Amino acid sequence: MILYNIALSGNCHKVRLMLAFLGLDYQTYDLDLGTSEQLSDDFLKLNPFGQAPVIDDQGLVIRDSQAILVYLAKKYGEDRFWSDDPAELANITSWLSTAANELQNGPARLRLHHKMGRPIDLKHATDTTTKLLNIIDRHLADKQWLIVDRLSLADIAMYPYLALAHEGQVDLSPYQNITAWLTRFEALPNYVSMPGINL
Ligand SMILES: N[C@@H](CCC(=O)N[C@@H](CS)C(=O)NCC(=O)O)C(=O)O
Numbered sequence: 001m002i003l004y005n006i007a008l009s010g011n012c013h014k015v016r017l018m019l020a021f022l023g024l025d026y027q028t029y030d031l032d033l034g035t036s037e038q039l040s041d042d043f044l045k046l047n048p049f050g051q052a053p054v055i056d057d058q059g060l061v062i063r064d065s066q067a068i069l070v071y072l073a074k075k076y077g078e079d080r081f082w083s084d085d086p087a088e089l090a091n092i093t094s095w096l097s098t099a100a101n102e103l104q105n106g107p108a109r110l111r112l113h114h115k116m117g118r119p120i121d122l123k124h125a126t127d128t129t130t131k132l133l134n135i136i137d138r139h140l141a142d143k144q145w146l147i148v149d150r151l152s153l154a155d156i157a158m159y160p161y162l163a164l165a166h167e168g169q170v171d172l173s174p175y176q177n178i179t180a181w182l183t184r185f186e187a188l189p190n191y192v193s194m195p196g197i198n199l
Helices: 010-022 041-046 065-076 086-100 102-116 122-142 153-163 176-186
Strands: 002-005 027-030 054-057 060-063
Touching (some): 002 010, 010 065, 054 065, 122 176
Parallel strands (some): 002 027
Antiparallel strands (some): 002 054
16 A cells, blocks of 8 residues: 655544554655645646645545544554444534534644744634534543443544644643543553654
8 A cells, every 4th residue: 555645744644543453554745845745747647737645556546634543544444443333423524524514624724834844824724723622622521432331443543633733823732631631642552653743
């Protein structure tokens, strides 16, 4: 398997975590953002959106971190991080959707601004972040993991941009249930870190 990767990307980190938890061998192809390789004809054939992560599993090409997590869980995880129960499946998917929406438009955007210097709507990203963190913190008040009592794709999809939130100048210290969840996640067997995550 090949992972088309950007080293500082939280979306790519979701996939690196999943591959590590599953113990799968893979090769990494690091895209050169300096030459806009993500917009090259060759890469646009793999992902017309010009974004990483993308995986190539023996010729099967899949783009989008959430989709890749679902594929890997279903193909290699024996449903360990996924589910066949309709209600649980919907619950996990709601967090995958949150990872692609509020998490991306809140903490990840603030990081893009403060770490990478990209112009953003600061108020919108800050308001989205505050609302999101309050919701997650309340949600985790009586839970070990986002889906009650077991690690699932919900946790893997939500982890990187919460662990990297400080790079967007977000202070997580008022959110003690989130910081306890981050610590639990980082203690998992086969956990891998990435640049910017403070352990
Ligand atoms: N919905 C996509 C978003 C992917 C995405 O935004 N990737 C960023 C890195 S985190 C990227 O490739 N950026 C390069 C660019 O947009 O030029 C996913 O979850 O995989």
